[in-house]
Amino acid sequence: MHFYLLPLVSLLAIALFGSSVMGESSSDRESVVFNPNALLDNVDANLAFQSPFTNVPQLAVPLNDRHAMTLLGHAPRSRQMATANPQPRRNTQDTPSAGRVPNPDDPDSFGDEFMHGRRRRNRFQHPPVSFEHGVASGDPLESSVIIWTKITNRGPRSSPVVVQYEVSQDAQFRRQPVFRGTVLTSDDVDYVVKVDVKGLSPRTTYFYRFKSGDAVSPIAETKTLPRETDQVNELNLAIVTCSNMAHGWFHSYDRIAERKEVDVVVGLGDYIYEYDLKSYPSPIKALPATRNPVPAKNIVTLTDYRQRHAQYKTDKALQRMHAVKPFVAIWDDHEFADNTWNDGAPDHDPTRDGPFSQRKFAAARAFHEYMPIRPQNAKDDMYRVYRKFSFGTLADVILMDTRADGRDEQARGNRGTRRLISKDQEAWLYGNLEGSRAEWKVVAQQVLFAPVLQRILGWEIPLTSDTWMGYPAARDGLLNFVNQRRINNTLILTGDFHASYVSNLFADKSKYDKHTGHGSVMTEYVTPSTTSSTPMSDKRWKHKLAAPVLKWFNKGAQWVDLYRHGYVLQTYTRSKVTTRYMMVEDVKSYGGGREYLAAHMEQASGANRITSMEVKDD
Structure with a gap:
């Protein structure tokens, strides 16, 4: 909130068939061993090529002819002819030679129709690359996690790049990686690499890195x-929102990266x-x-949005946080345009x-x-990012989309x-709340x-109408649903507001006691x-003047801070949720990253209200 595609193919180093892991020797780094069939069949192993929404497959990036030519230049003529008249995609479990299982260490096992780097002189040469945008992980599940990076290609802009990823339980990679794979990236997806690593063990810390030619990314950690x-x-969450690069230094990200206890970072949008x-x-x-913003304009096109995202990913504090904490993200309006709705935005001029x-x-x-993040599935042509993450029987984190859906x-x-939200999302939300067996239901x-x-004299205020109050059917519906179904321990995590604001939420104003908090059915932590x-x-x-007005209008208000920047730490146990509002000293100063505790509150299980609070600094 502001207060005032393209065709592609691939080329790919085959490091594993099925679940086998192929070792790498230093002598092989400058050349790539690849199987053309596997390349053509597995381009979307890099999720960046997939559609963001499985119900809208036309948003996927198709194979690009110029990259096909790069690949075919290293394949036998028979393979070139076959690709010129492509057949339906084969099952990726098919073996290249009938009755033989390819062995990466045995060139003859590939058969004559396949190329192996040690058998031919025209090996693919890696363009010079580097990892300047860091690495990240996100959307962790019990047996999988997304890992991400972006390549800076210092060779020909149109050249595809082969990238290997490795996953290990050894932080120094002294032991053999437990998973290794190879994917392609190119300018069609802005040289992004995004892989869903599967087959992992629950509640386990893993380390990962990427390689391309002689370039190796930083080693990162996920869970x-x-x-x-x-x-x-116990579950420890760090919650962040509203990071404008031109408005300050991302000190909060550095402080989160330093906190060993944080399990997951939840991003509430306006990334x-x-x-x-x-x-x-x-x-x-x-x-x-x-x-300053890059490009130096209000962004509108795909190239614009890519450049802006890429700029943010160069921030060192952001990189440090992503390298050590899995990230669970939703979008808000500024990933699109200020105060956007399903099919428009106030600042969007179609003629321009x-x-x-x-x-x-x-x-x-x-x-x-x-x-x-993972691609999601919705109905018709809807865009979906709402999803749920379960932390055992302790907490369900339910991510909503109150912007684009x-x-x-x-x-x-x-x-x-x-x-405010689609009927499908509303049914999904209610179903997850009522069906949850977790102690805590966390609506992010x-x-x-x-x-x-x-409203003033019947006239709606556009700014505040952007909130749930501007959509009374949705707001009253959720409050009444939680109240009538007696769904205890439901709390809301909110971004967008650019301020700290803690409230008890009630369905019936007449039954709420502002002195004791009795009558509250949920809580909100902004x-x-x-x-x-x-x-x-x-x-x-200005905060000193405005905060009392908010408290006067909101009977359930517990604490308001309208002028400082920071993040929220929450610790969930069976008996309570402990929330700490951590502020940073000065986002305008590179050296202003000292953090301090501004407020501390607890919510006892079953109370559905703030049960204790201590304000450290106001």
């Missing part, structure tokens, strides 16, 4: 989730901002020009920017390419019937749920922005 039925005694510098300048003082549907697609594809325009049409979403002034300008433009004196 799988417990089984849904596992007894888990990037779409503005140019003039449209949303930094308050108080400007940052160095190196943090083109159809919003094209912009929405471009933003969604760039998000898919640059974030370590079925939202009607704010402050327009019939207020009583206006939809974008926009403010607590009451705010939304996360401060990482750097984005606060509602009070980062000024404490």
Whole structure:
């Protein structure tokens, strides 16, 4: 919230057939051994080539003829002819030679129709590359996790790049990796690599890295989730939102990276901002020009969104956090355009920017390419990122999408019937809440749920109508559902607001006691922005004037901070949730990363309200 594709093919080093692992010798680094059939059949092993949404397959990146020519230049003529008249894709378990299982250490096992680097002189040469955008992991499950990186290709721009990934339980990779694979990337997907590593063990720490030619990425760390039925005694989440590169240094990311206890980082959206510098300048003082938006304009096209994501991924604090913590992410409006709804945005001008549907697609594809998330399945042509993560029987983290999935325009049409989310998502949300067997039901979403002034003399305020208050049917529906079904221990994590705000939430105002909190059915924890300008433009004196107004209007308000930046730490146990609001000293200063505790609160199991709170600094 602001307060004021393309064709492709592949080329690929075969490192494993089925589940076997192939070793690598230093003498083989400059050449690539590959099986053309496997290349053509497994391009989408790099998830960046897949559609972000399995129900919209046309958004996938198809094979590119020019990369096919690169591949075919290293294949026998018979293979070139076969590819010129392609047959239906084969099952990837098919073996190249009938009755023989290929052995990477035995060139003859590939058969005459296949090329092996040690048998031919025209080996594929790696272009010079580097890993300048770091590495990341995300969407952990009990037996799989997404790993991500981006290649900087210093060779010909059109050249495809072969990338190997390795996964180990040894932080120094002194032992043989437990998984190793090879994928292709190219300019068709902005040289992004994204792999779903499967077959992992639950509740296990893994280390991973990427290689291409002589280039090796930093070694990174990730962790799988417990089984849904596992007894888990403690979960530690770090929650972040609203990181505008031009508004400050990402100190919160560094502090999270240093915290050994954090299991997962939850990103509530606004991971990037779409503005140019003039449209949303930094308050108080400007940052160095190196943090100015790239490209230097309001972004609209796929190339624009890719460049902006790539710029953010060069931030060293962001890289340090991603290298040690799995990331669970949803989008908000600024991954698209400010205050976007399902098919539009206030700042989008079709005559200037083109159809919003094209912009929405471009933003969604760039998000898919640059974030370590899995493709999701929805109905019809809907875009879906809502999904659930289970941490044993302790907590279910339910990620909603209150932006791109079925939202009607704010402050327009019939207020009583206006939809915030699609009917499918609403049914999915209610089903997961009612069906959860976890102690805690954690709804992670974008926009403010607590009451705010939304109408004056019958006129709707567009700014506050962007919140749940602007969609009363959705808001009342969720409160009443949780209340009537007696779904205890439901709490909401919120981003977007650029401020810290903790509230008890009640379905019936007349039955809520503001002094004791009795009558509350849920709680809400609004996360401060990482750097984005606060509602009070980062000024404490303005906060002192405005905070009492919010508390006066919201009977359930427990604590408000409208001027500082930071992140939230939450510790879940069987008996309580402990929440700590951690603030950083000065996002405008490179050396201002010291953190301190601003507020500490507890929510006892079964209470459905804040049961104790201590404000350290206001």
